[in-house]
Amino acid sequence: RYGNNPFIKAWQLDNEYGCHDTIISYSDVARAAFQEWLTDRYGDVEALNTAWGNVFWSMEYDRFDQIDLPNLTVTEPNPAHVMAFRRFSSDQVVKFNRVQVNVLRAATDVPLIHNYMGRILDFDHFEVGEDLDIASWDSYPIGFLSDRLEGDDDHKAAFLQQGDPDMQAFHHDLYRAVGKGRWWVMEQQPGPVNWAPYNPAPLDGMVRLWSWEAIAHGAEVVSYFRWRQAPFAQEQMHAGLLRPDDTPAAGMEEAAQVAQEIATLGPLVQVQADVALIFDYPSDWAWNTMPQGADFDYFRLIFSAYRALRRAGLSIDIIPSTQRNFDGYKLVFAPGLANTDPTLMSDLRDSDALAVLGPRTATVTDELSIPPQTQPVITGLDVNIELSESFPPSHIRSVEGGGSVVHWMEKLSGSSPVLMKTEGGATVLTGDDQMWYLGSWPDETLWNRLVGMAATQAGLHTTALPDGLRLRTAGAVQFAFNYSAHSVSWNDQVFDACSVTAWDRQDRILK
Known part of the structure; x- marks a missing residue:
């Protein structure tokens, strides 16, 4: 009926995959599908037993239909079991999305699009995005600062009515990659929302700022949620561009101003950045399954690197871990990348970019076990992880020259030159002209130093920006x-x- 309607410019599939904890299911249907997925992946139950190390604690299976879901266990489940279930759960989203794609492809030629969310990592957005034409996401800067970002009280107070200065940009860059260059903001916050713990109004100017920031990062469309505030039901306190009585709300004037400015400024050109940040959804599943420290979180780690690059005035491309062409990049960061794929490491080694890896980069197999080679598995770099430590928030280790190690530190050895060390003499950063390995989680000061060193090595200009x-x-x-x-x-x-x-x-x- 609507496939060839000239007023339809794109089709949105579903809404916010992963919202309200809808990816992980422990139902009977999920168990049966998981057993089928395992059969397809491993073929033979003995192969699964070997891959998972089920000899430990005598966990061997005789048949695939004996394998339950990794919940309600007496103690922690086998990490390989959990990791397999996380991969299965992500694959189910890919399949569910593909069913809708196939229906619509037969009925329409307009682009297909889905609206992703902020800091939702339960499925691989890159794999879902392969079947779509455009990525989009729902940007709620003030709500996200309140309900899904770490930060001290001073930071959250300073940006209470503006949102975190890097959260939106991070997702703009991420979804530009997921959309293979094409992306929208499907839902832009225009006023107070209803779902966060606290819901202050944006300061004057912020709706305009958020809109222009998205456009500067390549958004083809910035769409506000919502047009008119609903006077009833669950979201009646969620502001729109219009109030329930159809009079303009506070965000309307700023949205209209942006529309006028776009017409004056004209189209923008997006070019490849000098700096790339590798983002990998399975790495989040890996470290969520086996954190080895109560506050080791993949998003938190990679976001701390992104923030440091932004504080230095740099523009960044976020790229998937499947990318092998690094032409044009001068600097590539890959913190916390669990992947031990040798082709990734060799292609980074062969590129013209300086690659900054770690911590925990290339330290586990796909089955979440320790690889037979020395860790980390990095081509051409003589560095070994002898042991890993996690720290409580109250513990830091000062680094020579300024800054500290927090949360995580690896004891490194090997002949690779030491580039940074603690005041106690332990190696923090090691590497050569092509690849560096960071064996620690830096605090903000140390991140700033590291980014400055790497940029200098890569021939990039940086500038220290004021807060915000x-x-x-x-x-x-x-x-x-x-x-x-x-x-x-x-x-x-x-x-x-x-x-x-x-x-x-x-x-x-x-x-």
């Missing part, structure tokens, strides 16, 4: 976004609170 100010390059246009609730100064310029500024060859074209 972030930059983004889109072709010939340079953007500055001030998330702070007060004006800041940088590079002999003053940036108003909650403001967007853009230059084209030194001429200011947006303020």
Whole structure:
């Protein structure tokens, strides 16, 4: 009926995969499907027993139909069992999405799109995205600061009505990769929401800032949720561009301003960044299954690296762990990448980029066991992990030259040159001209030092930005976004609170 309707420009499949804990299922149907998935993956139950190390604790199976789901166990389940179940659960989302894709492909030629979410890692978005034309996500900066980001009280107070300065940009860059260059914001917060623990209103200027930041990162569309605030049911307190009585709400004026400015500024050109950050969903499942420390979290680690790169004024491409072509990149970061695929490491070694790996990079197999080779499994780098430690938040280890190790540290040995060490003499960073291995989790100061060192080695210019100010390059246009609730100064310029500024060859074209 609507397949060839000229007013339909894209089809959205489903809504927010993973919302409300809808990926992991411990139902009887899930158990039967999991057993079938295991049969297809391993073929023979003895192969599964060997891969999982089921000889430990006498956990061998005789038949696939004996294998239950990894919940309600007396003690912790086998990590390989959990990891297999996480892969199965992700594959189910891919299959479910593909069923819808196949139905729509037969009925329409317009692009197919799904709206992903912030910090939802239960399925592999890259694999889902392979069947779609456009990625999108639902951006709720204030809600996310409150309900899904770590941060001290001072940070959360400073950005209470603006959102974290890097959370939105991270997901813009992530979903640009998931969408293979094409992405939208399907739901942009225009005012207070109803679902976070606390729901303050955005400061004046923030709806405009969020909109322009998405556009600067390549968004083809910024769509606000919602058009009109509903006067009933579960989301009646969720603001829209219009109030329930159809009068304009606070966000309407700023959305209209952005529309006018887009027409004046014209299209932007997206170019490959100099810096890439490898993001890998299975690594989150791995470290969630086997954290070895109460606060070791993959997203938290990789986001800390992303924040450090942004504090240095750099634009970043997020890329999948399946990527093997690194042409054009000068610097590639891969913190916490569990993958031990030798082709990835050799291709990084053969590229022109400086690769900064670790901690925990290339330290487990796909079955979440210790590889037979010396860890980490990195081509051409003589570094060995002798043991790994996790620390409580109260414990730090100071590093020579400034900064500290927090959360995690590996005891490293080998002949690779030492680039950083603790005040006690333990190796923190080691490497050669092509690859570095970081055996620790840096605090903010140490991340800043590390990014500065790596950028210098890679021939990149960095700049220390004031708190809350972030930059983004889109072709010939340079953007500055001030998330702070007060004006800041940088590079002999003053940036108003909650403001967007853009230059084209030194001429200011947006303020």
